[in-house]
Amino acid sequence: MASHRRPKQRSFTGSTARTAATVAIAGAASVSMFGESGQAEPRLTTGQAKAKVDSLYAEAEAATERYNGAKEKADTARTRIENLQDELARKTERLNATRDRLGSIATAQYRSGGIDPAVQLALDSNPEDYLARAEFVDQLSGRQSAALRTLASEQREIKQVRSEADxxxxxxxxxxNELRTQKRTIKAKLQAAKEVLDRLSAAERAAVTAADGSTARAGRASGRTALSGDGPAAPSERAARAVSFAYSALGLPYVWGATGPxxxxxxxxxxxxxxxxxxSLPRTTYTQINAGTRISRSQLQPGDLVFFYSGVSHVGLYIGNGQMIHAPHPGSPVRIAPIDQMPFAGATRPV
Structure with a gap:
């Protein structure tokens, strides 16, 4: 009879055990250092790191603008729902008052000898169904008919309000749902950018930051404004005020979804x-680009909005001499930068 015992497992001793342990440790280290593929991630040059980080920030900003659009849509819908709820409460109150009037008519008829079958039917059935039976309407007095028609109209209005609320x-x-999706996307892109930067030395990170464009300047402290005559003149008083405001925001942090102050x-x-x-401008880049008169790059004047990337996912405020004030991305505060720093997508002059 054949034996069904499991074969005895071979134990490792001495140099064999040490060799096995060394191989195991080396294997674990290769997974930790090189990932599943066993290949180390190549070290990026400063230029490559900047290109990668810029790409991730651009993707994060595109998601931020989608987030802003979804937030605006949600806020609008929430406000409308609140208004509809108030409207529904008022209409329901009027409906109940009309029903009370019909009830009073029925009570009076009962006391005088019985409820008119037409009124009884009106109270027991849907007013619209009742009104469809024109022969019964004729049996009611003017007061009764008016109350019933009011009741039917009020019910139709309530139905419409409830439908819009739904x-x-x-x-x-x-x-x-869109907010949650875009929020996850933004956080993932920013985390990926952080991981790229974390792999750089302090000097390399500083070089990437410096390559962002002009450093932020304390416009509020220096007192430089578009109204002071420093730089090209704005074409209108309103444009001058917009540029002045942008100067006053220099140095403030970038926070995705933030609208100030x-x-x-x-x-x-x-x-x-x-x-x-x-x-008043719309909230997002892809709606702001249509909020005014489209102009060419050669027509730019201080106060114009300048847009970048094929998806129109970034915007700045033009201040003249090929420069803009913009909020770049996390870690880079509101600053002055050249407009040729990013791929130009178009420009608009608000009116």
């Missing part, structure tokens, strides 16, 4: 600047 609630939920993202800054000039 639609807005669906819009709100969709926008909230202590931090901004790119479209939040341009919107705030023109709001200070009495002009």
């Amino acid at each position: 639609d807005k609630l669906a819009t709100l939920r969709g926008a909230q 202590s931090a901004y993202d790119c479209s939040g800054l341009t919107r705030a600047a023109w709001r200070a000039a009495g002009v």
Whole structure:
């Protein structure tokens, strides 16, 4: 009869055990240092690191503008839902008052000898169904008929309000899902950029930061404004105010989704600047580019909005001499930079 015992496992002793342990440690180290593929991630040059970080920041900013759009949509839907709820409460109150009037008519008829079948039917059925039976309407007095028609109209209005509220609630939920998605995307891109920077030496990180463009200047402390005559003159008083506001924001931190007053993202800054000039701009880059007169690069004047990348995901405020003030990305505060720093996508002059 064949034996079913498991074969005895061979034990390692002496030099064999030490060799096995060494191989195991080396294997673990290779996974830790080289990843699953066993290949070390190549070290990036400063230029390569900057290109990678710039790409990640651009992707994060595109997601930020989608986040801003979804937030605006959610806020609008939420406000409309609140208004509809108030409207529904008022209409329901009026509906109940109309029902009370019909109830009073029925009570009076009962006391005088019985409820008119037409009134009874009106109270027991849907007013719209009842009104469809025209022969019964004729049996009611003018007061009764008016109350019933009011009741039917009020019910139709309530139905419409509830339908719109349901639609807005669906819009709100969709926008909230979009917010969550874009928030995850933004955080992932920024974390990836941080990991690239963390692999650089302090000197290399400083070089990448310096390559961001002009350093932020304390515009508020220096007193330089578009109204002081320092730089090209703005074409209008409003444009001058927008540029002045942008100068006053120099040095403030970039925070995605921020609209001021202590931090901004790119479209939040341009919107705030023109709001200070009495002009209301939409929230996102891809809507701001259509909020005014489109102009060519050769027509740029201080106060114009300049847009970048094929997806129109970044915006700055032009201040003349090929320069703009913009909120670049996390870690880089509001600053002055050349407009040829990024791929130019178009320009708009707010009106």
